[in-house]
Amino acid sequence: MRSLLPLAILRSAARHTPQLLLGSLFVAATCMNAPLASAQQTTTAAQEQQIDQMLAKLTLEEKIDLIGGVSSWYTHAEPSIGLAPIRMSDGPAGLRSGIPAIAYPAPIALAASWDPSLAERMGASLGRDAHARGVDILLGPGVNIARAPMGGRNFEYMGEDPWLASRTAVGYIRGVQSQGVGATVKHFMLNNQEFNRHDASSDADERTKREIYLPAFEAAVKEAHVAAIMDSYNLVDGVHSTQNGWMNVELAKKEWGFDGVIMSDWVAVYDGVEAAKNGLDLEMPFAHFMSRDTLLPAVHNGSLSEKLIDDKVRRILRLSLRFGTSGRQEDDSTSLFSEDSDKTALDIAKESIVLLKNDGAVLPLNVEKTCTLAIIGPNASPAVMGGGGSAIVATHKSVSILEGIADYVSAHAASTPGCTHRVLYDDGFPAGYDVLSQSHFEGGLKQQVFSTNNWTGAATESVRDHLAEDRIVAPKNGSIRWSGRFTAPKAGNYFVIVHEGRAPDHHTVFVDGEPLPTKNTDLHGELYYQPLPRPLMQGQSIDLRLDYLPGNTEVSPGFGILQEDDILSARARSIAKHADAVLFTAGFDKSTEHEGADRTFELPLLQDIFIRNLAALNPRTIVTLNAGGNVDMRSWLEHVPALLHLWYPGEEGGTALADVLFGEQNPEGHLPVSFEYKWEDNPTLHSYYPQDTSNPNTPHIRYTEGIFLGYRYYESPAVNTQHTKPRFPFGFGLSYTTFNFSNLALSQPSLKAGDPLTVTLTVQNTGSVEGATVAQLYVGEQSPKVARPAYELKAFQKVNLKPGESKTVSLTLDSRSFAYWSNEKKNWQVDSGRFTIFAGDSSEHLPLKQEVSIH
The missing domain is CATH 3.20.20.300 (Glycoside hydrolase, family 3, N-terminal domain)
Structure with a gap:
């Protein structure tokens, strides 16, 4: 502990x-x-x-x-x-x-x-x-x-x-x-956006x-x-x-x-x-x-x-x-580690976790019945507290997912006959030597050592069974080439894996004579995972070549190939197969999501493959996600029953997740951003990157989507003519209980422009456990004179309820709740007409509505 x-x-x-x-x-x-x-x-x-x-x-x-x-x-x-x-x-x-x-x-x-x-x-x-x-x-x-x-x-x-x-x-x-x-x-x-941010x-x-x-x-x-x-x-x-x-x-x-x-x-x-x-x-x-x-x-x-x-x-x-910056007195009594502040960090982490999927009510886990829990993935340990750049905080403490869950199980799991409670961990990545030594090339790998640095001239040649981080002596300023033929034992997607023996080394991989691109995000430790450009059929053969420039006269390179179904360590396979549940800790960290550059929409470094492989071994595979927003889930979400979005949960993230995972805390976070199915569904697809590059020193990013961003686009059929829906809508969040919204009422059926409007509604916890939801109020103009979203968020309130309990929520709408900005009048404008007030718990789930006239 x-x-x-x-x-x-x-x-x-x-x-x-x-x-x-x-x-x-x-x-x-x-x-x-x-x-x-x-x-x-x-x-x-x-x-x-x-x-x-x-x-x-x-x-x-x-x-x-x-x-x-x-x-x-x-x-x-x-x-x-x-x-x-x-x-x-x-x-x-x-x-x-x-x-x-x-x-x-x-x-x-x-x-x-x-x-x-x-x-x-x-x-x-x-x-x-x-x-x-x-x-x-x-x-x-x-x-x-x-x-x-x-x-x-x-x-x-x-x-x-x-x-x-x-x-x-x-x-x-x-x-x-x-x-x-x-x-x-x-x-x-x-x-x-963070790309090219100075120019x-x-x-x-x-x-x-x-x-x-x-x-x-x-x-x-x-x-x-x-x-x-x-x-x-x-x-x-x-x-x-x-x-x-x-x-x-x-x-x-x-x-x-x-x-x-x-x-x-x-x-x-x-x-x-x-x-x-x-x-x-x-x-x-x-x-x-x-x-x-x-x-x-x-x-x-x-x-x-x-x-x-x-x-x-x-x-x-x-x-x-x-x-009072000049007259401030020294305060020797103020603690640099405040347990009250740490408690605040914990409470925010617990309240912010969003339960996005929970098929079959796989969550919460019953700690007594979960004898073996396998925790696998790159973000399990050490703690992933935040993104990178100026947001990085050095801390007195940090609770990783692994530590938080292990502590919870240790403290709460009573002795159960026939059940030894265990939390087992592996990061999931195959051991480099195992991968490289098991790669099979027909007739072995041909090795050529050149005295030149461009793979020309006479070469010392030999044949080896494999190249698995072996010590090789190279001529000063020389180059090395390995080549071999690989035949796919089964159909599927394959990855070439390269180990660079030393930091100054450089390599290029060729497939049937064509070079593969190398991305920094494909690096795990000293292993590069480079996907082949297309799947291989069973029995299909390809020629592979590794051109290697050593930075020293002694190197330890590696070269292999692996089918994506095999990209998972032997330990991870074993503990996942026999566990009562698997928790895969996916996402980004301070090195992959940070200021100064944009990140990828795809999960980093083979994580989507890990998820699919684990889900095939254990149907009770739960995924947690660290990220500042959405990621591409198309290849794996349907294979897992549960998904929790943790964002970047700070120093108490592991404690918070353990409480949510085992039902100590009912998840109550709701999405502050829409999650699209794919990047092509986002309304900024054609406007996020510079459209005008006529002056390369000052590229222009034109916000041509205008006000129709996020749910304002998805819920507005006048502009979303393809009726594209997000995977998870703005404001969405599941709970371990259920809620009902009713009795939406307005303080008056009509009002003068500029007057406030009071809106009330009833929220009831219809489930069996205590929980919290967010009553969300949206306003839409029925026949606007200018293009407007179908509705926009204008008020909200979080409501905590015991089982069966009801509360009346009262929210106030002011003039700006009904207004739009007039570019012509250079002011906020409220037009006379009829408006609809919608209420619910996400931008897609708004079961209540009432009308009000403004004159």
Whole structure:
């Protein structure tokens, strides 16, 4: 069983030193940290007067220094006015301050909980963690909308729907700032893909921006009073976000009234004068462009106003006063490991798991009757807590799936006659030597060793039975070739497997004289799995060749071929065949889903084959999935009875899964994004990648799907003319119990545009166990004057119910619930007419509806 003592470190050490010193450690009693002073929503009149006085003492040079970072995480100090450096830290799912911290579930998991109060609780825990480490500003949350499942940072965001994202973000921000720590909403805006993120331009019409991509930012500013906005790397309509005056000045500062700081993402400024003119207040992490060298001449020649510089400094001073960053006292009592924060991470992980399939009620497992549970797969151990990039969190603890389930079984499985409870594990990958030594080539493998590096000239030749990581001496700057003929013993798909003996080695595989492409994702350890271009028939023969460039004079390469049905280790086969149930842990991790690049839609590294092979051995094969969204399930989902989506569940993911797996926790997560059957079904198929590459330096991604994203497309037959349905709809999530929705009622049958409408409905737990569901309210205009989705999410509430219990849910719709953005009038518009209010528990299951007239 796990045991972990909470640690505390002097806050002064946390605030002023980047390294964790052993001498600073001491054991602290576990207790819930007292709440810190909540931040002001804005500054007072007296503080604004103080800012005027501080500003008046600064020279122009000193002002310019303040609008650029001084190191990776700090702003400039100015002792003459009592301004200390402001310290920042990633990130949205845990602190990255050089000291281990709590790793919370990824924001996409938080959105899957459909619980804004839980989001506020996570924010408060993050704020407490930040305060303990001397961090003033947290660089989160991220609220960019998911367009396609391959988006490399989808896991850092909150799904496809602006209302769900805005409710989650507002709760998160309020929680963070309740602890006297500022939050940063990012990445402003249209940063919906990770490929070519510094140079690509995301182009969308204003209505699409206003209705889909801006509401979460707007709510962060106007409702949550967020401390800072972070501009994104990408261009928007051909202009870099950090230089986009419409976004930063006209929209955020003027229309929304944002009085905080707009900062750049790290190294996202490309022109200092243009950024300064167009609303950027702070360049991070250093003043590469918004520096004295660049801005002083611009002020002196009149191309840049000193008043603009003053406004930027005023915003930084306002942030400092609002959050007390200069006058904050050291707090030696704040623990760096908070068990309360760890409990928050666990609760989010449990509430966010989505049960997507449960044929035959295979789940929950009965711990008493599950004598042998086989856990197989790459994500079983070590713990997969989050995706990669700036979201990575170093932790004091991490509970893997293997550890969490083994601990649960150990603690809960009573002694049963004839049953020894066991949890058996294997990652599933065949041992390299076994695969390579069992590959059979007709007449053996011909080996040719060349003294040249291009496989020409005289060669030393020999024949070997196989090539299984054998030690081979090669000439300096030489090359080696192995060739042989393989005959398929049975029909099917085959993989060539290559072992590169050393990191500098390189290889190319040829099939009947044609080279095979090599992908980095085909690498497992030192084994490359390269699929043949087409299936082989039984008895069909092919010529295989491996051209090898050794990086040293001594190498240990391998070369073999394997049919996909055999791609599973002998141990995995054995334990799966004899287990009462199999759990396969599929998905991505921080190395395969991360910022800076998009991921694949397909599962990585042969995992779909593993699932099919395990399901053929044991019909009670359950799949868990780590990912920031959907994956291609076409080849395996029909073969397994149960599927649980875990997202990235943070440090307590293994504990949370064990509770759900054995019924301690009823799954209550609902999808925050639609899951398509295949990529071709996604409405961004023809718009996700650049359409205009006439200027290769600035490829343009045009959001031609407009507002018809996700369920807005699938449920709107006027645009979805092929009636394409998702595999799992937005808002979907199964439970171990059942629910009934009834008694939908409106406070009035008609109302004046701008008036609120109260909607009530009854939710009943009709099953035999306690559980939670989400009452979802959608609004659709019956005869719209402009193209609109059939309906859109406008309100929701999570409801916890005991067996047989009913509750009445009351939800309020305001004017924006019925409005669309008019590009012509440049404003929100509500047309007179009839609207339908739909209610249910997913975008596809809306059994209740009522009509209301607006005049």
